[in-house]
Amino acid sequence: MKVSYQWLQEYLPVKATPAELADNESRTGLEVTDVKVPADGLKKIVVGHVLECVPHPNSDHLHICQVDIGEDEPTQIICGAPNVAAGQYVIVALPSARIAGNVKIKKGKMRGEASNGMLCALQEIGFPESVVPKEFVNGIYVFPNAETPGDSVFPLLGMDDAILDYDITPNRADCMSMRGVAWETGAMYNEVPTFKEPELTEGTTPIADLLTAAVNDEKDAPSYQLRVLQNVDIKPSPLWLQIRLWNAGIRPINNIVDVTNYIMLTYGQPMHAFDYDKLQSDKILVRRAHDGESLTTLDGNDHDLTEEDIVITDGTKPVALAGVMGGLATEITADTKNVVLESALFQPTLVRKTAQRYNLRSEASSRFEKGINTATINEALDAAAALMNQFAGGEVAQGHLSASSIEPLSVGIDISIDRINHVLGTALDVPTVLGIFKQLGFPTHESDGLFSVSIPPRRWDIHIDADLIEEVARIYGYDNLPSTLPTGDMTLGHLTRKQQEIRGTRRYLESAGLTEAISYSLTTAEKAQQFTLTDSALTKLDFPMTQDHAYLRQNLITGLLEDLAYNLARKQNDVAFYEQGRVFLKEDDATIRPDEVEYVAGAFTGLVRQRNWNQTKEAVDFYYAKGVVDGLLKQYHLAAPVRYEAVQKPEMHPGRTAAIYVGDVYVGFVGEVHPETAKAYEVKTTYVFELNLDLVLAQDRQKVVSQPTAKFPAVTRDVALQVAKEVTNEQIMDVITKNGGRFLTSVKLFDVYAGEKIAHGEKSLAYTLTYQNAKATLTEDEVNKAFAKVVDHLESDLDAKIR
Amino acid sequence: MTLRDTLRTINDQNLAKIQQATNLKELNEIRVGVLGKKSPITNVLRGMKDLKKEDRPVVGQFANEIRDGLVTAIDNQKAALEQKRLDQKLAHEKLDVTLPGTPVVDGTPHVLMQVMEDLEDVFMGMGFQIVRGYEVEDEHHNFEMLNMPKDHPARDMQDTFYITQDVLMRTHMSPNEARELEEHDFSEGPIKMIGPGKVYRRDTDDATHSHQFFQMEGQVIDKHITMADLKGTLEYAIHSFFGADREIRFRPSYFPFTEPSIEVDISCFNCNGKGCAVCKYTGWIEVLGAGMTHPNVLKAAHVDADVYGGFAFGLGIDRFAMLKYGITDIRQFYQNDIRFLSQFNGEDK
């Protein structure tokens, strides 16, 4: 809502400057987002009187004008506007003037003729084209009356006013009117605004002779009032009215339409005017549209109507979408003689839906949506009729039609001083609060600290004591509230175990060199279903914004692959990412809400170690990725052993992927992305892992019990063995640990070799076995015996050749 | 020449040799030469039998003194040589300490998570618990319980991704608060919670809009929670996060789930309130919304609004991160350019 500072002064004295008013109001009620004086930045723009205007000899469209600018001699200005003519009072930018866009005007010559300035269109002095009266859009502006040449145009055009842009919150629609803003300003500065109603003189023709009106359902139109004006003369409104409109962002059209807009700005009451003679009958009926009915609105667009639309009909067909926009067929035009004027209240939700349905959000509809002052429906109607009569002549028919009406009622709220102080944390006394209610203009009765407050209809946003407490708080000033911390029972703030472990997971992965990524949870059906750990039905958005973000993800890897591709495309070839977040899983399509499961996943591509002056570079491989996962799983002290098993997954390399088990529970996988999949994602060789973190965290944990450090020395034995290529490390480890005896404390693989020096189809592995007895020094004999048993079994069970 | 003179000569010659010895081997040879069985001193001592009985102790003592002196000299020279050898070795081991250290790999937490954790830590310090909630919510908890019945105009402000008519992607973190209100047992103490998490809006992604972003909301509900408490709590949190020198301004605002509702501005940290592009020349930057929990919200959760009350607040984590680090395009958070993400690897608190 654009609020004119000068207009506001008409209702109450405002001593604050526009900037101060903006800041005060922002802290007290509504945010004022901008304060603008239209003339700011412009200079040397004055009234000129065109004394003579002749065609330029060297041009088919320029004119040479002799213009009185208040000096002794007229000045010559060349003008290209099609509407320039002798006798006009116009806007002149003098030499060295500043016009819109910070353009400086200079003396010059145009096709050989001197030009000492410029005659201006309104757009050229900063008016948005949307508010310029139609007749001046394509030419210079011409003042309607004689003005004094040489005078500054700024006061004449309302450009010296300050325009404050109020950001109206949905609850404060009362400030979508100048009267509402005046009340609000008065409450803030402890002033009572005064309003003068224009005097209405009725003619002798009873309205009932001209028109009847009915409302089908009073719920749709709880109040519906009409007046009729006869024999009006359509012409431009007086300049002062046009100024008020354009400073509010509304284009002046003619004296009838302008008054409807002016009344709307004044009272917040949307008005509509119909051309009486274009109605098909003298019966106005407000009803729901029928299926199949249509209407061409003022903007020239056709709409097929539904039964959800409230329409005004002329007894046969719709002539307006109630509260939203009038119909083109009954528009006020230059030829209009008789006018039907409507002031009403329509059901807010239906108005909002209709405006949305046809994309017709208007000044009127936004007011009906948020509510209007039910006390001024008739007042606004009468004021509009009076002003139209004043500007357009003719005669106001006697009386008005009221097809439905409501009684505007004050709302009573009882509230105690204790309640106010209890909620605000203040120690306000009764006189202070009474003073605030008085400032707000709310009649109040008080006894024993209990207030009975009567809320006038102009503040329809206030219903309950919390609303009233807000009024007290804001007028008292939020800056004046004390600042305390909650007292009462103490609460402990700490992470839950799961939250701690998730943070721990993230810290571990970061220290392992992975940077955290956050990808989109919404993806395509195909991507949602890749790299999954369990079968799940898809969760689909009903009405997605784009097909790229239409399904809920069931894995984290596809997002990471897209992230890698984004980086590769920008020549970032060495990237290690992890993501911790939720995937959305559900049993079947019949289930609506998916389970939200915490996952963690990682993706590596390129180098995990850069070449350095003292190190060689190292590319990621399967074992690097597995090492990171291994280290991660160690963090959780899982009771059951972690096991890796070769597995086939469609998106993964068939020979380089391992399923990860904790005991017998399948918790995730690690491996190389299938080259075909990698190609599809436009990434290079990539290793990934994905774990169901919720599932991992739900597994039993080891209790860590401190062991005394060994007092007796450990003994080690190395064994190198040659086995068939198919024999896995896990098999060998199983044989060693199963047969190692009670003193075997650890087995460590330290070498793997397959190549020239070894028979084809075989490989060599070497392990260090560590023996230790916690209670005594081991003898050579004990160790030899235990080691021999391991060697025997490796030979017999795995056909190993010991080297 | 007396024995004494002989000893003196031996002493002088050997002392000179010892002091001139340049390595341990040479020194050892001298030691054997001077102190061994065939050494001149031993010879001298052998010749003692020819002396008068009364002279023997005197010469013997003198010989021992000479011998001890030479031993000490050898030990000293040995220590000196060893020290020298060590010095030489260390001098040899000298490195160019300006060469770079061997890099240790490390990754960076996502900047949004850093902001989120910082905020979590601030509020945990004030006794708040963290509640995560559901990303897929129902209308009831996302709207209805928050005083936004169907057809409420405020729903227009939130374009929603629906899954079915009743199930949707949460548009804010408020359903967390509604659920906590529903489930909380006040006999176990007040509610003091924050809910940070991912939310979704039906928006076209551009520099200032994202269909996915992060928010944090919080609430405190008890028997005696005041607006002054809200003010104090937010002041503490803002000062912790944005710095103790920030000025704070409360402005009236509107949210369906709070009454009174406020918006909170901080003095611009870029220009300190003078006005600049960051604060759009107002000197103030809006950082969060808050208010006293609307009685309808309490009633919807079957909490007695005459007994219990409190406040709620909400903020955008993406917005906080953008403000704190001067990030101008929200999409950068979700594109995951490694160069962007790894900038935020140090704390500048």
Ligand SMILES: [Zn+2]
């Ligand atoms: Zn600034």
